[in-house]
Amino acid sequence: MTVAPSDLLGRARAGDKRATARLLSVVENDEPGAADALRTLYPLTGHAEIVGITGPPGGGKSTLVNRLTGAYRATTDRVAVVAVDPSSPFSGGAILGDRIRMRERFLDEGLFIRSMASRGHSGGLARATSRIVNVLDALGYGVVLVETVGVGQEEVEVVRVADTVCLVTVPGLGDDIQAIKAGVLEIADVLVVNKADRPGADETARDLAQMLTLGAPRTAWKAPIIRTVAATGEGTDQLIAAIAKHRAWAAESGERDARRRAAARAEVEDLLRDSLVRRLRDRLGQERVERAIARVADRAIDPYAAVDELLRE
């Protein structure tokens, strides 16, 4: 497509889904026009409710997101889902699973679904996700659900973009409860025991409550434990109420501002790093930098000495 990003912007703002998808690709892949689009859109951000959903595989997150989407759509004109899979190299809405599970909502004009994967984000997946969410926020999506699979550090970083983070587990994880390590528990604002009609739901809730008492409380917020059965829709309303309650607390307590400040810091520092390195490369020439790298690879000099040399010039 050869449409200028400024045209895309207008069409995306008007609600054109294809233009929105294309605009997101421009931003995601840092194509020409990405910076201009982000600059234009940035002042319009800060209005969406951003909800993160994470947890180990097999927890029924996708079904739960489907339920949440339906519920939010009843009260919100535009809802977006960003499904992030750090272990998948495929991107751009092409994940078959998402299409299938969302089939029933596929024709809903007020719903936009985007899949993201790990490939091709020079600044990291979390940074790309944050940009995608910013664009959707600026385009008027009132609720953006960010769904990611897994409990590793990368998933934690991805989901940090949210105002409220839900950690979804299921009964019967057994010893695998240890898979939910402190890293992800620490950032969870709402704990969800999904498939709560299965045996062991009480135990799982108890284990989670106990794990919560282990860590030092980061804030005054005490993460509630919500039971859901995504397959039937049971508990969806309670979950939405818990998310809304956290959102209100975060706005009141200054937690939301603190998180937005942290997000702004990360964004500015990333851009600063990129710009400074680009400027240095432009000044010294790519060849000079490559020569230093080659000498480090050959162990002729150490990396610190190489950097000192480059900066001295």
Add this chain to the structure above:
Amino acid sequence: MTVAPSDLLGRARAGDKRATARLLSVVENDEPGAADALRTLYPLTGHAEIVGITGPPGGGKSTLVNRLTGAYRATTDRVAVVAVDPSSPFSGGAILGDRIRMRERFLDEGLFIRSMASRGHSGGLARATSRIVNVLDALGYGVVLVETVGVGQEEVEVVRVADTVCLVTVPGLGDDIQAIKAGVLEIADVLVVNKADRPGADETARDLAQMLTLGAPRTAWKAPIIRTVAATGEGTDQLIAAIAKHRAWAAESGERDARRRAAARAEVEDLLRDSLVRRLRDRLGQERVERAIARVADRAIDPYAAVDELLRE
């Protein structure tokens, strides 16, 4: 401890394990003296055989690493194991599991075990792992095994430090075979079907072989599929032979140099970014940078404008 890193260096070189552990902590946490230690050690690196072991949880990787360690120790004076868990916030050799499984080798003076976790690496876990491996290499460890759990992008980055990457799977993953996504398959030099005495080993091997044919070959190396039973030690010799064969091919074909060049590039670029940002902060003052960040958080300016401003000053 108040020992100067230079003292630590001498003692670690002499084989003192406590000094080695302390030196690794200095480097891992970027404590004072870290840069000096790395500068001194860097010219001594490049001799160790670095073997990466990754794969989904439950594949018996730890037992396999234990077997490999025993076999390598029969021919190598010093062997190190670096166990990296991206989902764990605990670090510094404190992971109980490692201690238990390695108990039988705990008194082996020629074996050094280090656990690493996700917390506190400003430059990312992969970068910290690469530094730890460099230090062990410089200290004379002939073989360094880097073990990591999971198949996400972060694990891929961690294990990229290795000259040879082994991907460990087990029979009966069933549909979970899709968990082994192209990202990790692409960097695997040797494929291992562990617990190969279980039913379904043939199927798993066939699935892997088929997945290998799907991607475009990155190099002329065709990853062999090795069957092991880590619990009994079966297949360990074949695995070691396959690793050695890959190592010889990589040295011959230029692949090893290409990987080392890529590692050097990553290290130089990371340091360059850090240094440039530090210099800018020193010049403008932390307060000036914070002010820009606050304005971005308040949506008063966009991140690009903030960076332009900072760079103009």
